[in-house]
Amino acid sequence: MVRLCGHCCAQRAVLRRPKTAEQLCRECFYAALEEEVHQTIVGARLFRPGERVAVAASGGKDSTVLAHMLTTLNARYNYGLDLFLLSIDEGISGYRDDSLETVKRNEETYKIPLHVFSYKDLYGWTMDEIVREIGTRSNCTFCGVFRRQALDRGAALVKADKIATGHNADDVAETVLLNIIRGDVPRLGRCANIVTGEDSPLPRVKPFKYTYEKEIVMYAYFKKLDYFSTECIYAPYAARGFAREFVKDLEAARPRAIVDLIRSAEQFRVPGLDGVGNAAAAAALPQPGNCERCGYISSQAGSACLWEIIPS
Numbered sequence: 001m002v003r004l005c006g007h008c009c010a011q012r013a014v015l016r017r018p019k020t021a022e023q024l025c026r027e028c029f030y031a032a033l034e035e036e037v038h039q040t041i042v043g044a045r046l047f048r049p050g051e052r053v054a055v056a057a058s059g060g061k062d063s064t065v066l067a068h069m070l071t072t073l074n075a076r077y078n079y080g081l082d083l084f085l086l087s088i089d090e091g092i093s094g095y096r097d098d099s100l101e102t103v104k105r106n107e108e109t110y111k112i113p114l115h116v117f118s119y120k121d122l123y124g125w126t127m128d129e130i131v132r133e134i135g136t137r138s139n140c141t142f143c144g145v146f147r148r149q150a151l152d153r154g155a156a157l158v159k160a161d162k163i164a165t166g167h168n169a170d171d172v173a174e175t176v177l178l179n180i181i182r183g184d185v186p187r188l189g190r191c192a193n194i195v196t197g198e199d200s201p202l203p204r205v206k207p208f209k210y211t212y213e214k215e216i217v218m219y220a221y222f223k224k225l226d227y228f229s230t231e232c233i234y235a236p237y238a239a240r241g242f243a244r245e246f247v248k249d250l251e252a253a254r255p256r257a258i259v260d261l262i263r264s265a266e267q268f269r270v271p272g273l274d275g276v277g278n279a280a281a282a283a284a285l286p287q288p289g290n291c292e293r294c295g296y297i298s299s300q301a302g303s304a305c306l307w308e309i310i311p312s
């Protein structure tokens with residue numbers, strides 16, 4: 001027996017939404033997901049007309065769907081955004097060189113310009129060289145900090161007002177869990193913010209904050225989007241992988257668990273960071289400063305971000 005779409009009741013249902021369990025046809029699924037992202041954007045006032053928005057593009061599913069959806073919504077709802085793709089080449093052979101080819105094809109597909117900045121040009125090191133120097137134990141810590149800086153610097157060079165990232169609901173839920181596991185209370189208080197980076201040169205926004213990873217994959221699959229799906233060769237060493245597995249298990253048992261983790265973190269209040277705490281608690285928290293070597297923002301005044309660990 002053919003099951004009809006639970007929304008239009010006319011077309012054949014081809015999927016069951018992981019987030020809501022609704023049985024939908026393709027067109028109703030596209031419309032539902034796009035509308036949810038649009039509501040997230042307007043509800044949180046992520047953009048203002050005329051802004052130059054850098055779409056952080058890795059060539060992976062999240063950033064490819066983000067580029068597709070932002071160009072679609074920008075045209076449909078007249079956001080008035082000047083969109084472009086911004087890619088960072090970490091210098092990881094057999095991974096980033098291939099994924100950048102996908103981003104270059106997306107530049108053609110979406111007709112928005114692409115700007116690429118590399119670790120080698122910005123820092124004088126590729127990730128392959130860093131891993132050869134320090135091994136694979138902390139490689140993602142380095143890479144994460146360098147990428148964040150590289151995106152900021154690249155976006156500033158091409159005069160962006162804002163960076164849009166493809167972080168999805170699963171990513172945010174994993175970050176919430178990681179901060180609980182590490183006992184990192186200040187980060188726990190802000191990791192679920194939809195706008196971050198107020199302490200760095202450019203704000204970052206997450207239009208997919210409430211969008212489930214499985215639905216992004218379905219959207220990309222049914223729309224036949226061109227994305228790169230190979231994992232980074234250093235990914236197995238990332239601690240985040242364990243949190244990811246745990247979030248997937250939670251989702252299998254209870255699909256709402258992902259959004260509930262995010263909602264829990266949104267309710268979290270850190271004394272001193274949200275104006276409701278006491279002065280002593282606020283004073284105990286690290287105050288951001290500038291790195292002594294590169295001048296970029298660091299977690300504490302007078303510290304040297306990660307440069308001190310890499311030999312000159």
Ligand code: SF4
Pocket residue numbers: 090127139140141143144232233234235238
């Ligand atoms: Fe960088 Fe680690 Fe991600 Fe690879 S898995 S791109 S090394 S952060």
